[in-house]
Amino acid sequence: MTAQLIVAVASGKGGTGKTTVATNLVRAAAAMGQAVSYVDCDVEEPNGHLFLKPRLDRRQLVYVPVPEVDPAKCTACGRCGEICRFSAIIVIAGQVMTFANMCHGCGGCMLVCPEQAIVEQGRVIGVVEEGRSGGTGFVHGRLNVGEAMSPPLIKAVRSAAGRGVLTIVDAPPGTSCPVITAVRDADFVLLVTEPTPFGLHDLGLALDMLKELARPHAVVVNRATPGNNLARDFCRERGVGILAEIPEDRRVAEAYSRGELAFAVVPGFGDRVSGLLTSVLKEAGR
Amino acid sequence: MKIAVSACGQDLESMVDARFGRCGHFVVVDTETGECRAVNNGINLNSAQGAGIQSARNISTQGVAAVITGHCGPKAFRVLRAAGIKVYPGGGGSVGDAVAKFKQGLLEEAQTADVEGHWS
Amino acid sequence: MKEIVVVSGKGGTGKTSLVASLAVLAGESVLADCDVDAADLHLVLQPEIQKSEDFTGGKKAAVSPDKCSGCGRCHEVCRFGAITRDEGRPPAFAVDPVACEGCGVCSHFCPEKAIRFEPVVDGRWFAAVTPYGPMVHARLEIAAENSGKLVSLVRSEAKKIAEQKGYRYLLVDGPPGIGCPVIASVTGADAVVVVTEPTVAGENDLERVVALAGHFQIPVYLCVNKFDINPGLGEAIERRARSAGITLVGRIHYDLAVTAAQMRGVPVTAMEEARAAKDIRAVWNKLLTHVDTN
Numbered sequence: 001m002t003a004q005l006i007v008a009v010a011s012g013k014g015g016t017g018k019t020t021v022a023t024n025l026v027r028a029a030a031a032m033g034q035a036v037s038y039v040d041c042d043v044e045e046p047n048g049h050l051f052l053k054p055r056l057d058r059r060q061l062v063y064v065p066v067p068e069v070d071p072a073k074c075t076a077c078g079r080c081g082e083i084c085r086f087s088a089i090i091v092i093a094g095q096v097m098t099f100a101n102m103c104h105g106c107g108g109c110m111l112v113c114p115e116q117a118i119v120e121q122g123r124v125i126g127v128v129e130e131g132r133s134g135g136t137g138f139v140h141g142r143l144n145v146g147e148a149m150s151p152p153l154i155k156a157v158r159s160a161a162g163r164g165v166l167t168i169v170d171a172p173p174g175t176s177c178p179v180i181t182a183v184r185d186a187d188f189v190l191l192v193t194e195p196t197p198f199g200l201h202d203l204g205l206a207l208d209m210l211k212e213l214a215r216p217h218a219v220v221v222n223r224a225t226p227g228n229n230l231a232r233d234f235c236r237e238r239g240v241g242i243l244a245e246i247p248e249d250r251r252v253a254e255a256y257s258r259g260e261l262a263f264a265v266v267p268g269f270g271d272r273v274s275g276l277l278t279s280v281l282k283e284a285g286r
Numbered sequence: 287m288k289i290a291v292s293a294c295g296q297d298l299e300s301m302v303d304a305r306f307g308r309c310g311h312f313v314v315v316d317t318e319t320g321e322c323r324a325v326n327n328g329i330n331l332n333s334a335q336g337a338g339i340q341s342a343r344n345i346s347t348q349g350v351a352a353v354i355t356g357h358c359g360p361k362a363f364r365v366l367r368a369a370g371i372k373v374y375p376g377g378g379g380s381v382g383d384a385v386a387k388f389k390q391g392l393l394e395e396a397q398t399a400d401v402e403g404h405w406s
Numbered sequence: 407m408k409e410i411v412v413v414s415g416k417g418g419t420g421k422t423s424l425v426a427s428l429a430v431l432a433g434e435s436v437l438a439d440c441d442v443d444a445a446d447l448h449l450v451l452q453p454e455i456q457k458s459e460d461f462t463g464g465k466k467a468a469v470s471p472d473k474c475s476g477c478g479r480c481h482e483v484c485r486f487g488a489i490t491r492d493e494g495r496p497p498a499f500a501v502d503p504v505a506c507e508g509c510g511v512c513s514h515f516c517p518e519k520a521i522r523f524e525p526v527v528d529g530r531w532f533a534a535v536t537p538y539g540p541m542v543h544a545r546l547e548i549a550a551e552n553s554g555k556l557v558s559l560v561r562s563e564a565k566k567i568a569e570q571k572g573y574r575y576l577l578v579d580g581p582p583g584i585g586c587p588v589i590a591s592v593t594g595a596d597a598v599v600v601v602t603e604p605t606v607a608g609e610n611d612l613e614r615v616v617a618l619a620g621h622f623q624i625p626v627y628l629c630v631n632k633f634d635i636n637p638g639l640g641e642a643i644e645r646r647a648r649s650a651g652i653t654l655v656g657r658i659h660y661d662l663a664v665t666a667a668q669m670r671g672v673p674v675t676a677m678e679e680a681r682a683a684k685d686i687r688a689v690w691n692k693l694l695t696h697v698d699t700n
Contacts, residue, residue, distance in 0.1 A: 012444045014582040015418010019607065024690035044583035045415045045614065047607040081343075085465070085510050087336020087361075090343050093369045099361055104334055106509030107485050145617040148554065148586040173417045173582055174443035176546055176553045180504060196668050198422065202444040209548045213504065250635075257636035308562075335555070 005284055006167045008041075008186035012202030012209075014173035017222035017246070018042075020256055021273075022170040023051040027263040028274045030136050038202045039161040041182035042172040043126060046140045050259045053245045054138035056131035062141070063122030064149070066100040067109050073117035080109035080118065105152070110266045124268030128155040128160050137161070154181040166281075175209045183210075188284035189217040195224055195231035207238055208209055218283055220276060223248040243283065244276040254285070289388060290314045291343050291381045294357040296324035298382035304356025307338030312345050313354075313381045317389055338362030345370060352395075354384045360399035407568045408697050409576040411440075411595045415611025417582035419601045420631040423664055424686065426450040426673040429538040431690040435575040437536065438564035439543035440557045440591040442529065447579045450673055453534030453541045461556050462542065462599040463528035464508040467501045473520035474499055480521060488512075497630060529556055533563065540567050554586035561591060584618045593626060597697050599627045599655065604640035616650060626652045627696065629689050633657035648689035653696055657691040658682050 008038040009022040022038065029036040040048040049056075065079070067089055074096050081090040084167040088103035089096065100123050110118040126143040143150050150172070158181075160168055171182040171189075182191050189210055193203040203219065210217045217240070221231040235242050246252075252262045254268060262269045292309035293300040303309035312325040325348055327341055342365035345353060353366060354377040366373055374393040377384040382390070387393050412428075414421050422439075425447060427482055429437055439447040444679050467488075469480070476496025481489040488505035492498040501512070501521070513523035519615065522592045528550035534541045542564040566569045567575045578595070581587040592598050602608040612628075619626045631682060633640045663680035667673060675683045 013446070014414075014416055014444075019694050044585045044588075045414065045607075045611040047610055050606045050610060054687060083511065083514055085508060087339040090339060090365065092343055092346055092365055095368060097365060097368055099336070099339065102361075104509060105485060105508060106508055106511050107483070108511040108514065109517065111483060111511065112411055134569055143585060145584060146589070146621040148589055150585045174553075175548055176550060178583075178585065184504070196665060197449050197671065198446040200666060201446055201449055205444060205548070212548045242335075253635055256607070257603070257605040257639060 004165060005188070005281070006169060006186045007023040008169040008183040008189045008282055010171035010179060010183055010189055010206060011039060011173060011192040012175055012204070012206035013193075013199055014192050016199055018173070018192050019170055020252070020262065021046050021190070021220060021222065021224050022168050023048055024261055024263045024269070024273045025277050025280070026052065026168050027261050027286065028270065028277045029168070030134060030284050031270075032274065032277070035165040037139065037161055037167045038133070038170065039157060040140035040170045041154050041157055043141040043143045043150050043157060044168055044178070046142055048170050049138070050260050051138055052133040052136065052138055054133035056138070057092065058130040060128045060160070061124050062126050062128055062153050064103065064125055064152050065105040065107065065120040066103040066123045067098055067118045068121045069096045070117045070119070073115045077114065079112045079114065080206055083108040085110045101148070104149070125149065128153070128156050130160060134228065137188065137243060138199055150178045151181040154178055158185070175205045180209070183215060183276070184213055185278060186215055188280065189215045190220045190223050190280055191217055193219055193231060194222055195228045200230060200234045203234070204238070207222045207240060216284070218243045221245040240260055241283075243279040244272060246272060287318070288314055288316050288348070288350045288354070289352045289385065290348060290350040291377065292353070293324075293381050295337060296375070298380065298385070300381050302354070302356060302377045302379060302381060302384050303373050303403055305330070306353070306355040306358045306362055307341045312348070312350055314350060315381070315385050318384070326405070336361070340366055342369070342377060352388070354388055354393065358396060363396070363399040365403045407573060407576060408596045408601060409565065409578065409595045410693070411578040411580050412599045412601060413522055413580035413585065413588060413592065413615060414582055414601045416607055416616040419480065419603050420658070420664065421601050422446045422450070422579055423674055424601055424629070424631070425577055427675040427683070427686045428577055428690055429536070430673045430675045431687060432538070432575050432577060433579050434573060435539045435577050436564050436568040437541040438560050438576065439541070440578050441581040442492040442544045442546045442553050442556045442587065443581060444561065445543050446547060447541070447567050447583065448534075448543055450668065450671060451536040451538065451541060452564050453532070453536045453543070453564070455534045457533040458530055461529040461531050461559060462525045463550060463555055463586060464526070465510065465523050466503055466506045466526045467510065467513050468522045468524070469500050469603045470520050470522060473502045473518050475518050475520070477517060478519060479515050483511050483515050486634050487580045493577060495592055520698060527642045531556065531563065533567070539573065540571075542567070554590040557590040580616055589613075589616065592619060595597045597627060597693070598624050599629060599693065601629050601631050602643060603632050604630055604643060605634040606639070609639065609643050609646075612647070616647070616652060623683050625696070627655045627693060629658065631658045634660050636651065655692040655696075656685060658685040658689065662699065
């Protein structure tokens, strides 16, 4: 592999083992001598750092643009309030009011103002932190508590990354704006599921999403138990490949609970993840 | 003086809608003449965000001095205050009852928003 | 009526399984599944749908190619990279609906009025009955925006039913995370129950979700699921929570019966002999002593 490759690890349902798979894949790649970066896009609840334990040496605040009105120039004509779809700026009783945390940063008010009375100021929504974990690149974002809009921060995390030859993106759960922002430019998406009714129902939603985004993808089944063919049947029906099955193992759960990578501490786990990585690279390289 | 009440319907018999931002109508009552009319607020019932702000803006164009409602969030409160409209939360029962209570001085003017707004 | 919202910072900590069991214990209550991104409660409670309606979230832009002169003004003003440019003579522009933020700025500035800006259907919501009471749930379309708004809708419809029919409890299955949908599901609730696991990730996420509830000034209760996976960490999490003013409502043991119940499509509490079922009964009783007196 010489070309830049972005692999996103996602799942419809939370808690299926996304972070476990992503962080262990990163360790497996490093063990094979691959230049690799880990990018945690789950900015609402970033957890990858607990396992990769990076030394963070760069920190950058992320701003979204919000309007600031110069009262000396404003004639309270109300155009800004008319164009704003988000109720972030309105004119009332001859004065203009802004609501910074409603603003989506579209810039419409600034463009439409006939007096050029509006400039943009930055409002902090979170932070991007970068560093290294051994030889591995590391980036994650943290959304400020009480902040609703994660996509601009996820975009900032994604653009801070991308120097490694192989980039593993840990995506947020779900199927709406945040996960789409995280996976839409991935070369390959690995979906982590559990062979349970909840897991497969949400995998179905994630598959619908990827079809919409037209991203190549495959499934890894986590916490597989002997005799349970639910995931295999489901994937056959949906025509999607399974690259690996990771067996249910209390030792993996315990390593996870302590913040340890199962790659290093659970016998057999490392080989399985290395095998998964090889399959992913082969699939993604096609 | 004219006051507005957030309402589930369009007349004095309607119940007060506890939601300021997402009420279907405001019933505007002239406390001197008893005259009343409904102002449609339906556009904000389903707005994506900022229903409180837009409802406040909507009612501020009606020349009212006060608003009676159930709860008023911080953003709507800021707008109403800027428009010089007083807010009387805690209204319940019918619109007619709420107006009667207001006239008897039984409702207390809010000095701050009484709920966290955002999406509720 | 008391509205109890069950959340967790990270997903997969057992929120939905807990809510389904609480529904059984509460007897008659109204249920709302606010995890509109990945709604699973219906898989356990088997609701019979009585009403279903489209959910119209926001508006999106769309270029009418026959009116487009190819001037590129839309491309210039869009901040979200949602206008795609197809080279030709003149070049043609189109809107990528996935990237479109719904701000309408392109439509406003198009000199040819060639960009429509119209409401789009973003999902569907359902009113249903279950053996344990009425239920409201929803499904957000793939790649749809406005999940926070759909959450608000589900909650307010459920609340309406609870108030009209005089139910004592409204149980809400919340979404994971701390962003837009979570804010929409906890704002103004009577109680927030946080379900966490004794893992470093659970510990990390708990702090953020608790800060969020604090931000909105709602009483927070903590329940540690799979406590025996790492009892030392479980106790540490409980200590930390208690010192942050959070009330502990119990521990649930790691129990394969939870997965078995899910496989059978029933709440864990339906398996009366299960250890987790016993734990959940204790959680509910403890929770009520606080919620009912508040």
